[in-house]
Amino acid sequence: MTMPSPHPTLDVAAVRAQFPALASGTAHFDGPGGSQTPSVVAEAIATTLTSSIANRGTVTAAEQRAERIVHEARAATGDLLDTDPATVIFGRSMTALTMDLARTLARSRDWGPGDEVVVTSLDHDANIRPWVIAAEAVGAGVRWAEVDPETGELPPSAVEAVLTERTRMVAVTGASNLIGTRPDLPRIISAAHAVGALVHVDAVHLAAHAAVSREQLGADLLSCSPYKFFGPHLGVMSGRPDLLEELRPDKLLPSPETVPERFEMGTLPYELLAGATATVDFVAGLAGTDGTRRARLEASFAAMEAHEDALRVRAEDGLAAIDGVRVHSRALHRTPTLLFTVEGVEPAAVHRHLAARGVNAPASHFYAWDCSHRLGLGPAGGVRVGMAPYTTQEEVDRLLEGVGELR
Known part of the structure; x- marks a missing residue:
């Protein structure tokens, strides 16, 4: 069996082509709050919603489809988290x-x-x-x-x-x-x-x-x-x-006693579970097609990390070069996520300024309430920038240009 390359790379242009939302030209740095969605995931959700489907069972084709969707979603997520489905x-x-x-x-x-x-x-x-x-x-x-x-x-x-x-x-x-x-x-x-x-x-x-x-x-x-x-x-x-x-x-009382069903209240959202399976398969296909799904996921994440971290460094260095801008973490091991503030400018105003230039970088505490206060930022928080596989160097440069305008 051919194993994935030890040094997988990400074809960013090919990745971007699968996200309809990116056609607007907006630079999405708002992924930490919820990423954009590729067509294949939306199609999986829509197909399930419009298919013949019923509550889970083994008799009719509609029941069997629901049962299959649940099992496929557990298997895919089990591969994603390297855990028993x-x-x-x-x-x-x-x-x-x-x-x-x-x-x-x-x-x-x-x-x-x-x-x-x-x-x-x-x-x-x-x-x-x-x-x-x-x-x-x-x-x-x-x-x-x-x-x-x-x-x-x-x-x-x-x-x-x-x-x-x-x-x-x-x-x-x-x-x-x-x-x-x-x-x-x-x-x-x-x-x-x-x-x-x-x-x-x-x-x-x-x-x-x-x-x-x-x-x-x-x-x-x-x-x-x-x-x-x-x-x-x-x-x-x-x-x-x-x-x-x-x-x-x-x-x-009548709900199943078995694990994991005993923890799931009510009917599962079959269309969303189909979308979750499509999501895992999408990620697994970002950097190759060889090996088990878990192996492909590991290769894809390795490629994603290399791409995203390079952009994080570019953004972080660029922000540090702008007078009055402070990045609020220098932790040694990080995701490609930055929180910054601009001296004399409210985070919400920075958010609005960037949005007017087609750069989505929201401002808040983002429900990390205690962390924001511990950093001395209070309820206003800061401006958060998150990299994704679809983020480009040009978008990072647009972000930096927009922030630079405030100084």
Whole structure:
């Protein structure tokens, strides 16, 4: 069998041709909030919506189609996250799945006074507030691991310092959606496991830019959102099989008792699951056609990382050369995501200025509420720039020119 090239490259022009939205000429640096969508994904969704389809079953062709779509989506997402497809749970969003999970864990494992959960100020609030709420509801404590505001790093020592024998859960991001920082997950997870704690990794931002393996990381639970990497709006969670078997979420009486169905409330959105499968196959085809789907995904992410990181460096160096512009993270290991502010100009005004020039770079705290405050930016946050496989050098230069006009 021919294996993928060890040095895959990305044909950016070919990638761009598959995204109808790019025909407008707008430079989309807003991918961290939700990427643009290729035709093949939209077509998969539309075809499912207009096909003969029914609730899952084995009798009619319509029932069988729904059943097949669900199994294909679990298999594709299992390849994406390098996890058992039988542990893949679909939901309305990562936030909704995590809220449900936190409540279920607190009840199923009898958390109470004296127990603790650890959250970090690097995280999106969707991986903070569900755990805080669940802990408060049962009288458990919350301990914080703090991001370094000067470097944007979350050193493993910051997490290790707040772990105790009563730590029950560590919730940590795989990559900050605000400043791109990628903490040392293997070390953090190992430290958490050493005190008997579970770990939930928010991989929403990470899974859009790097190959993720739940099993290699050792994460007990891991979540992501396909709409961050060219797919439809839904959430995905995967976990250790034995842990999922142990947990008993609230559900309707006739709903299935089996995993993963017991975690999925109501009828699944078959059209979105078809879109998720098409998304994974799209990513797997970006840098070659040889090998297993997982191998092709790894090759594609390697090509994406090389392309995106080169653009990040170009943008970062260009922003640093503009008087009064500050980039708010210099973490050693990052996704191609930058947060910057312009002295004397509100982030929202920078957003509007760039938008008028066909450059979409939004301004906010982007629900990384605690991180934004920890950086001293408050609720206004900063202007976020995210690179994608469809981003070009010309677009980066347009961004820099637009920011330079403000000075």
